[in-house]
Amino acid sequence: MTRKTVLNQTHRALGAKMVDFGGWDMPLHYGSQIDEHHAVRRDAGMFDVSHMTVVDLRGANTRPFLRRLLANSVDKLKVPGKALYSCMLNEHGGVIDDLIVYYLAEDFFRVVVNAATRDKDLAWLERQAKAFDVVVSERADLAMIAVQGPNARAKVQSLLGPALRERAAKIGKFVAAEGDGLFIARTGYTGEDGYEIIVPETQAVELWNRLLAAGVKPAGLGARDTLRLEAGMNLYGQDMDENVTPWEAGLAWTVALDDGRDFIGRAALERQRADGVRREMVGLVMDEKGVLRHGQRVITPVGDGEVLSGTFSPTLGKAIAFARVPTGAGARVAVDIRGREVPVRVVKYPFVRDGKACAGV
Amino acid sequence: MNEIPGDLKFMKSHEWARIEDNGTVTVGISDHAQSLLGDLVYVELPSVGDEVQAGNACAVVESVKAASDVYAPVSGKVVAVNSALADKPETINEDAYGEGWIFVVKPSNLAEEQEELLDPDAYAELIESEEH
Numbered sequence: 001m002t003r004k005t006v007l008n009q010t011h012r013a014l015g016a017k018m019v020d021f022g023g024w025d026m027p028l029h030y031g032s033q034i035d036e037h038h039a040v041r042r043d044a045g046m047f048d049v050s051h052m053t054v055v056d057l058r059g060a061n062t063r064p065f066l067r068r069l070l071a072n073s074v075d076k077l078k079v080p081g082k083a084l085y086s087c088m089l090n091e092h093g094g095v096i097d098d099l100i101v102y103y104l105a106e107d108f109f110r111v112v113v114n115a116a117t118r119d120k121d122l123a124w125l126e127r128q129a130k131a132f133d134v135v136v137s138e139r140a141d142l143a144m145i146a147v148q149g150p151n152a153r154a155k156v157q158s159l160l161g162p163a164l165r166e167r168a169a170k171i172g173k174f175v176a177a178e179g180d181g182l183f184i185a186r187t188g189y190t191g192e193d194g195y196e197i198i199v200p201e202t203q204a205v206e207l208w209n210r211l212l213a214a215g216v217k218p219a220g221l222g223a224r225d226t227l228r229l230e231a232g233m234n235l236y237g238q239d240m241d242e243n244v245t246p247w248e249a250g251l252a253w254t255v256a257l258d259d260g261r262d263f264i265g266r267a268a269l270e271r272q273r274a275d276g277v278r279r280e281m282v283g284l285v286m287d288e289k290g291v292l293r294h295g296q297r298v299i300t301p302v303g304d305g306e307v308l309s310g311t312f313s314p315t316l317g318k319a320i321a322f323a324r325v326p327t328g329a330g331a332r333v334a335v336d337i338r339g340r341e342v343p344v345r346v347v348k349y350p351f352v353r354d355g356k357a358c359a360g361v
Numbered sequence: 362m363n364e365i366p367g368d369l370k371f372m373k374s375h376e377w378a379r380i381e382d383n384g385t386v387t388v389g390i391s392d393h394a395q396s397l398l399g400d401l402v403y404v405e406l407p408s409v410g411d412e413v414q415a416g417n418a419c420a421v422v423e424s425v426k427a428a429s430d431v432y433a434p435v436s437g438k439v440v441a442v443n444s445a446l447a448d449k450p451e452t453i454n455e456d457a458y459g460e461g462w463i464f465v466v467k468p469s470n471l472a473e474e475q476e477e478l479l480d481p482d483a484y485a486e487l488i489e490s491e492e493h
Contacts, residue, residue: 017399028399028426029399032399032400032454033399033400033425033426034400034402034425222399222425222426226425289403289447290403290405290423291402291403291423291425291428293428311425312402312403312423312425314425338421
């Protein structure tokens with residue numbers, strides 16, 4: 001059965017083209033995904049991300065539990081409100097999911113995981129939490145709206161009460177503030193500044209409509225995908241999954257091999273690193289016309305790889321992609337597009353930052 | 362839903378064909394097809410002089426979302442291609458039945474092959490039934 005967010009009717013009334021995404025009926029675009037992409041890069045756009053799974057973790061041992069659960073170290077979270085991006089690994093070092101964890105109090109952390117992985121994530125959390133006596137509760141009563149773009153924060157702040165406005169204006173990147181029933185985090189999945197706002201379902205439609213009236217443009221999953229890929233952000237299921245370790249998915253920066261912390265998957269990761277990591281994720285740019293797409297074969301001097309996420313970058317006006325290739329593939333490779341070997345360049349990503357192409361892209 | 366011009370014939374795969382006064386056949390994709398694909402970013406055109414077979418893929422339109430083959434509605438030789446689409450593929454989104462034409466064929470078996478194509482009413486019914 002297809003699930004609907006509380007904003008479903010609102011999207012339809014705005015003329016959205018709806019698609020199934022991980023079992024949810026979600027807006028793909030509201031007319032033009034390229035216009036929506038540019039709106040986020042240049043002004044402010046908003047996404048309904050209520051399909052994502054918000055899970056609250058409570059109990060005196062929540063921090064020790066997260067030390068064991070996550071490949072990144074929750075000990076980096078010292079001030080309440082601070083957030084951390086991490087992978088949750090299985091014993092083989094494969095990625096069960098990527099998530100954001102918020103430190104709210106010593107006995108209260110909140111994680112946001114992907115929609116398509118909800119069932120297995122909840123089962124895994126429940127299973128691992130038992131030994132720590134941590135209570136895992138999904139917050140299906142909460143909706144989430146991401147407001148992103150250079151003008152996103154100002155537009156959101158203009159709608160808040162004075163006390164919350166002041167706090168929201170002050171928070172740094174990857175920090176959350178709470179008030180008036182809202183949970184406002186300076187996070188996102190577009191490479192732009194902005195907020196992700198967790199709001200009770202009962203208030204979500206009103207908040208959406210007030211944002212719309214403030215000039216925030218609705219944007220669908222189509223634009224969300226091109227924005228995050230330009231920003232060099234991984235998509236679970238496409239760029240990594242349980243058969244891929246963080247070393248092979250460009251996520252080494254999220255792994256904390258801090259002294260004596262025995263997180264799930266650590267032994268496997270250390271073994272793989274000692275043996276030599278044979279595959280790596282790279283960024284690709286194609287200067288010829290055409291579009292790079294998931295599943296295309298990447299031809300390199302040291303063997304074949306595969307395009308993971310691929311798309312047309314509206315900001316650059318050319319195709320970009322993540323690919324997994326044998327380690328040491330070098331800077332110049334080719335992609336098989338309908339039988340034609342098209343040369344592409346291996347580049348450092350992100351591809352786009354602050355609305356402009358990054359150096360070397 | 363945009364009006365479908367009455368002088369067009371359609372394939373079930375959403376290509377349109379217009380039989381011109383000089384006997385050539387202009388080919389494009391329907392307004393319905395462009396709206397399903399979304400913003401187009403690339404069109405791979407056939408070459409002038411190519412021989413195409415009715416029902417075979419001979420061009421590709423790519424949106425941000427997907428790549429889609431364009432099938433030839435009739436057999437014959439390609440006598441013109443819309444090279445303006447190379448720089449402005451979005452023309453197909455804006456004017457699928459006009460400036461967004463893709464190529465022109467000099468047909469070799471028109472009388473027989475045009476019988477296989479749908480008239481505008483039948484095509485309208487087809488997309489209606491696909492939507493429900």
